[in-house]
Every structure is written in C-alpha cells, then in structure tokens.
Amino acid sequence: MxxxxxxxxxxxxxxxxxxxxxxxxxxxxxxxxxxxxxxxVDGVSLAIRPGEVLGLVGESGCGKSTLGxxxxxxxxxxxxxxxxxxxxxxxxxxxxxxxxxxxxxxxFQDPMSSLNPRKTVAQAIGEAPLAHGMVRRGDVxxxxxxxxxxxxxxxxxxxxxxxxxxxxxxxxxxxARALAVQPRFLICDESVSALDVSIQAQILNLFxxxxxxLGLTYLFISHDLGVVKHISDRVAIxxxxxxxxxxxxxxxxxxxxxxxxxxxxxEMPTVKQRRRVFQPVKGEIPSPLHPPSGCHFHPRCxxxxxxxxxERPALREIAPGHVSACHLNDAPPTARTTNALHETT
Amino acid sequence: MTTLxxxxxxxxxxxxxxxxxxVDGVSLSVGRGEILGLVGESGSGKSITGFSILGLVDPPGRITDGRILFQGEDLVGRxxxxxxxxxxxxxxxxFQDPMMTLNPVxxxxxxxxxxxxxxxxVDKAEARRRAIEALGLVGIPSPxxxxxxxxxxxxxxxxxxxxxxxxxxxxxxxxxxxxxxxxxxxxxxSQILFEIQKLSQSFGMSLIWISHDLGVVAGLADKIAVxxxxxxxxxxxxxxxxxxxxxxxxxxxxxxxxxxxxxxEPLATIPGMAPSPVNRPSGCPFRLRCFAATEICASEPAExxxxxxxxxxxxxxxxxxx
Numbered sequence: 275m276x277x278x279x280x281x282x283x284x285x286x287x288x289x290x291x292x293x294x295x296x297x298x299x300x301x302x303x304x305x306x307x308x309x310x311x312x313x314x315v316d317g318v319s320l321a322i323r324p325g326e327v328l329g330l331v332g333e334s335g336c337g338k339s340t341l342g343x344x345x346x347x348x349x350x351x352x353x354x355x356x357x358x359x360x361x362x363x364x365x366x367x368x369x370x371x372x373x374x375x376x377x378x379x380x381x382f383q384d385p386m387s388s389l390n391p392r393k394t395v396a397q398a399i400g401e402a403p404l405a406h407g408m409v410r411r412g413d414v415x416x417x418x419x420x421x422x423x424x425x426x427x428x429x430x431x432x433x434x435x436x437x438x439x440x441x442x443x444x445x446x447x448x449x450a451r452a453l454a455v456q457p458r459f460l461i462c463d464e465s466v467s468a469l470d471v472s473i474q475a476q477i478l479n480l481f482x483x484x485x486x487x488l489g490l491t492y493l494f495i496s497h498d499l500g501v502v503k504h505i506s507d508r509v510a511i512x513x514x515x516x517x518x519x520x521x522x523x524x525x526x527x528x529x530x531x532x533x534x535x536x537x538x539x540x541e542m543p544t545v546k547q548r549r550r551v552f553q554p555v556k557g558e559i560p561s562p563l564h565p566p567s568g569c570h571f572h573p574r575c576x577x578x579x580x581x582x583x584x585e586r587p588a589l590r591e592i593a594p595g596h597v598s599a600c601h602l603n604d605a606p607p608t609a610r611t612t613n614a615l616h617e618t619t
Numbered sequence: 620m621t622t623l624x625x626x627x628x629x630x631x632x633x634x635x636x637x638x639x640x641x642v643d644g645v646s647l648s649v650g651r652g653e654i655l656g657l658v659g660e661s662g663s664g665k666s667i668t669g670f671s672i673l674g675l676v677d678p679p680g681r682i683t684d685g686r687i688l689f690q691g692e693d694l695v696g697r698x699x700x701x702x703x704x705x706x707x708x709x710x711x712x713x714f715q716d717p718m719m720t721l722n723p724v725x726x727x728x729x730x731x732x733x734x735x736x737x738x739x740x741v742d743k744a745e746a747r748r749r750a751i752e753a754l755g756l757v758g759i760p761s762p763x764x765x766x767x768x769x770x771x772x773x774x775x776x777x778x779x780x781x782x783x784x785x786x787x788x789x790x791x792x793x794x795x796x797x798x799x800x801x802x803x804x805x806x807x808x809s810q811i812l813f814e815i816q817k818l819s820q821s822f823g824m825s826l827i828w829i830s831h832d833l834g835v836v837a838g839l840a841d842k843i844a845v846x847x848x849x850x851x852x853x854x855x856x857x858x859x860x861x862x863x864x865x866x867x868x869x870x871x872x873x874x875x876x877x878x879x880x881x882x883x884e885p886l887a888t889i890p891g892m893a894p895s896p897v898n899r900p901s902g903c904p905f906r907l908r909c910f911a912a913t914e915i916c917a918s919e920p921a922e923x924x925x926x927x928x929x930x931x932x933x934x935x936x937x938x939x940x941x
Contacts, residue, residue, distance in 0.1 A: 333804035475875035504877030543834030552813035
C-alpha cells in the first residue's frame with residue numbers, strides 16, 4: 275500500500291476554558307466551579323493517500339473543522355501525532371515544518387471572512403508566494419494572472435476588491451490564493467456550503483479539474499452527504515469528536531454500517547423521494563462539554579443496549595477497508611434485530 | 620376556495636442605481652392544507668414574494684402591481700392597522716434565523732404570552748396554557764419548564780421549534796416559511812420537517828415553503844414553483860415538475876444537484892450567474908445563460924399551461940428530463 279500523504283494517529287484536540295479571577299474567588303467560598311474542557315477531536319486516526327479525496331462528514335459541533343485545522347497546522351494538537359509523508363511533524367526541523375505547512379492549504383466556507391476586504395485580488399493571491407520567496411516581485415503579476423485564469427476568473431479583475439465579486443467568484447479567489455503556494459494537499463472546510471446549487475456545481479467541477487491537472491489530495495469537509503458522495507473516493511463520518519465509520523465511497527453508500535451513518539443516509543433529502551414520511555432520529559447532538567458515556571451515539575441510537583452506555587466501541591474493520599465503531603458488530607448477528615424489536619414494543 | 624391566490628404581483632425597489640424588479644409579475648395559488656414549495660436561488664425574489672404577502676416590504680420598496688387574494692380578499696393596499704390584525708393571526712411567517720423573530724432579552728414565556736394577547740383578549744393563565752400547548756405540538760420536551768428559558772438557552776433546532784410554535788399560536792390558515800431548515804443539521808432538519816408535515820395535515824394549514832433545496836421540497840411539498848429573476852418560470856405538481864421539467868433553468872438546477880448523478884461525473888453547470896435585478900435582459904431573463912436560447916427569446920415569453928403544468932419558455936425541453 276502506498277504511504278499516506280498525511281496521517282493522524284490518536285489525534286486529540288481539547289479546548290479548555292480557564293477559570294477567571296471572579297470564578298476562583300467564588301470557588302474559595304465553595305462555589306465548586308470547574309474548568310470546562312471540550313474534546314473537539316477525541317483520539318482520531320485517519321490516513322489520506324496521495325491523490326485521494328477523503329470526504330469528512332458530520333453535523334455542526336462534531337469537530338470536523340477542528341480536525342481539518344489541526345491537520346493544516348493551524349491549531350497545535352493536544353495529544354497524538356500527525357505524520358506528513360511518513361514523518362512525524364513534531365520532529366521536523368523549522369524549515370521542513372514550513373514546507374509541510376505550505377503544502378497543506380485550507381479553503382474556508384465564507385471567503386468574505388477569510389479574504390482581507392482592503393486588499394485587491396492581486397495582493398491577496400500574490401502575497402504568500404512573495405513572502406515565501408517562491409516568486410520574484412517582477413513575476414508576481416504574471417503568476418496572479420495565470421492563477422486567476424486557472425480558477426476561472428478574468429485576470430483583468432486583478433485590481434478589484436473582494437466586495438466587488440459575487441459569492442462564487444470570491445470562493446474562486448480563495449482557491450487561487452490557496453493554489454498560489456503550490457500546495458499538494460487542500461483542506462476544503464464547507465467550501466461550497468454557502469453557494470447556490472448552480473454555482474456550487476461550478477466550484478465542485480473546478481475542484482475535480484484541479485485534482486486532475488495538479489494531482490492534488492483533498493480533505494473535503496462537509497455536512498452535505500450529496501456533495502461528499504459526488505466528489506469523494508473515501509468517506510469518514512464524525513460524531514462528537516470521534517470517527518465512527520470510514521470506508522471507500524462505493525462500499526460506504528452501499529453498505530453503511532454504523533446506526534448514525536444509516537440515519538444520516540436515510541435523512542438525506544433527494545429529489546427522487548416525494549411526499550415522504552419523515553422518520554427523524556430522536557434527540558439532539560449532545561453538548562461536547564458533557565458527552566454521553568460509552569458510545570457517544572447511544573442516547574439517540576435505536577439499537578443501543580447496556581454495553582453501549584459503558585464502553586467506548588473501537589473502530590474495527592468489518593470489511594476490507596471499511597471500519598466502523600459499533601458494539602453491534604461484536605454482538606451475535608441476531609442482536610440488532612432483537613434490540614430493534616425491543617425498542618418498538 | 621383557495622387560501623391564497625396571487626395575481627400578477629410586482630414588487631419593486633426604487634434605488635439610486637435604478638429600479639430593482641424583485642418580484643416581476645408573479646401568479647400562484649395555494650389551496651387549503653396544501654404545501655407549495657417556492658424554489659429559487661438567492662436573489663430570485665422568493666423571499667420578497669413572502670414579505671409582499673405579509674405587507675412587510677419597506678421603502679424604498681413597494682408593491683407596484685397585482686393582487687394578493689387571501690381567502691378571497693385583496694391584501695394589497697391594506698392599512699398597517701388592518702395588516703397587523705392579519706399578521707400572526709391568519710398568516711404567520713417563519714424565518715431562516717429564529718434569532719430574527721425571538722427577542723434575546725425576553726423569556727420565551729413573555730414572548731409567547733404577548734403574541735397570544737396581541738390578538739385574543741384572554742388572561743395570562745389562558746395565554747400561558749396555549750403557549751405550553753404550542754410548544755408541546757412542535758416536540759419540545761417538558762414545555763412547562765422550558766417556557767421560563769431565554770432564547771440563548773436553546774440549541775439552533777430547538778429555537779426554530781420555538782419560532783414555529785409562536786407561528787402556530789393562533790392556528791393561522793397560512794404559514795410562510797422562509798428557508799426555515801437551511802441552517803440546521805440533517806437530522807434536526809428531518810425532525811422539523813416531520814413536525815411541519817404532521818401539523819399541516821392535522822390542522823389543514825396551508826404552507827408556502829421557500830427553499831433553495833430541491834430535495835427538501837420534493838419530500839415535503841404538493842406543488843412547486845420555480846423562480847428565476849423575479850418570475851415564476853415553471854410550476855406544477857411536484858411529480859410533474861421534477862419528473863418532466865421543461866424549462867431549461869429547472870433542468871439546469873436539477874442537474875446541478877450532485878446527488879442526482881453518478882459519482883465523479885462532472886456536474887452540468889449553468890454558465891454565468893443570475894442577472895442583477897436592476898439590469899435584467901429584455902425578454903426571458905434566463906436567455907443569456909440558457910443552452911436553448913435563440914433570437915426570439917429577446918421578446919417576452921408568454922405562459923403556457925398544460926393541465927397542472929405551466930411554464931414561460933419559447934423552447935420547452937419536453938424530452939430532456941434529467
């Protein structure tokens with residue numbers, strides 16, 4: 275098997291709010307306030323092979339964006355390791371770290387908040403390669419024009435400001451800016467979610483063209499299974515900081531294993547289903563401040579049994595390349611049906 | 620009798636840059652207990668159509684033409700006082716962002732009791748009872764306790780349920796829902812759609828569901844109207860329009876949805892982008908992006924009606940179902 279371009283092993287990211295002075299004083303009087311910790315990413319292992327598109331799907335607050343940011347080197351991890359081309363990034367030299375960080379670029383959901391409104395398009399795109407000495411000052415203009423053309427923007431707009439563009443065009447600027455430092459790995463964090471469908475289709479096609487032309491590897495983060503199904507080679511599902519299932523796209527959509535995945539796929543609205551009877555998953559996504567014990571999904575799971583409340587299920591291979599974290603896979607084959615019956619009676 | 624009939628509605632905004640024809644000759648109707656899906660991309664005028672029905676278009680915009688017949692009576696030109704008696708009582712609206720309807724510094728109880736008493740002369744205890752009942756209807760657990768909470772204490776999905784409960788307080792005959800589930804997660808969206816479907820069936824409530832998501836509309840609505848640049852370009856029953864779309868824009872929209880295709884196939888895109896509302900091309904507003912456009916499209920396309928299916932196009936694509 276080829277070496278992964280980037281790999282996370284037991285990666286965790288915790289955010290802790292420290293007690294302020296008033297709260298510490300209150301504690302002296304027995305208020306019993308505690309530091310609150312959010313396990314945004316909780317022991318995630320994930321490998322992305324060169325040239326692969328990995329779709330990372332989850333609902334809001336599941337930690338998918340945080341995972342993307344840790345992989346991009348924007349956030350440091352709390353524990354666990356990230357390997358870039360088989361080497362632990364914590365052990366790289368300063369120059370090598372910079373190389374690895376330049377090679378992984380991020381494209382955000384809202385280009386209006388990730389583009390500086392007071393910089394022209396040419397400045398936004400040309401700034402990074404110039405700062406990193408990848409291009410000479412005299413050649414910047416030609417390079418910007420080339421990049422703008424590549425992402426489908428008219429190079430004569432180079433002196434315009436972000437507000438003079440439409441949403442779809444702004445997203446193209448964000449893509450051109452990411453491409454400017456010749457990355458090999460793009461992390462797209464809900465990059466098409468805010469766009470109208472006809473514009474979304476244009477941007478998705480652009481991502482696929484770029485992949486074919488430049489051999490890019492993608493981590494495609496989205497809550498939209500339809501989009502992910504379209505673009506991904508492999509899909510991973512995240513729920514409350516943990517990967518609960520991952521498989522090649524065809525296998526994933528044909529044989530979803532985890533009850534959460536099955537629910538998500540059942541709820542995915544499609545044009546083909548008319549006047550359907552909605553059968554929603556009960557309950558809401560629990561707060562990551564107080565995640566449920568054992569399997570995080572057990573309070574909402576129709577098949578949950580006693581063991582699910584106690585022990586965290588491990589990601590286990592259930593078919594070649596298909597992993598799922600569910601205790602039902604260890605239970606006797608009849609357990610699923612009997613538990614489901616038990617639930618309905 | 621239909622609950623709502625809109626005839627040739629035009630709403631325009633008069634700005635320094637010119638006249639923006641946000642809604643440009645829209646006609647539609649919604650029967651009792653019927654769900655109409657109003658589909659279009661941003662800037663197509665679908666929200667302004669909703670605002671026009673409720674008389675919520677603020678200057679520099681105003682309704683310049685057409686009639687809005689609600690239960691047989693025209694709402695256009697009604698005084699603010701008359702509209703206030705209808706808004707919330709007979710017609711209610713749900714917005715995409717529930718924080719737009721909820722006051723962050725008042726408890727849910729205060730806001731709901733206020734809404735009840737705005738239209739009905741009942742005492743606080745009765746108003747409170749109705750509030751609890753409405754919260755229960757939309758699936759909020761232990762409504763009696765949750766009544767005392769403030770909007771920020773609810774999650775996004777729960778807040779949207781509260782907004783829907785407020786809209787339901789007076790059992791309106793028509794609810795206009797403007798992208799109410801767009802900001803929500805898939806599992807939460809399904810919960811809301813489930814409640815809406817149940818309520819519309821049990822109370823015979825009519826619903827205009829404004830959305831850009833064809834998948835949601837396909838699953839929920841009875842009828843569908845596709846808007847582009849202020850006009851309804853195609854309308855009909857959900858099955859007719861989605862199985863046999865004839866307008867090139869509807870076809871383009873359906874082909875742009877990734878879920879309708881095999882994986883990895885390039886998506887058929889609609890080239891270009893929607894025209895600015897102050898500077899629309901003459902004739903069919905879609906002609907500059909349309910694969911079927913010819914010279915005749917520069918003149919105004921008339922509406923063609925075939926049974927329950929209607930469209931405005933010179934080149935309907937009968938065999939082009941995606």
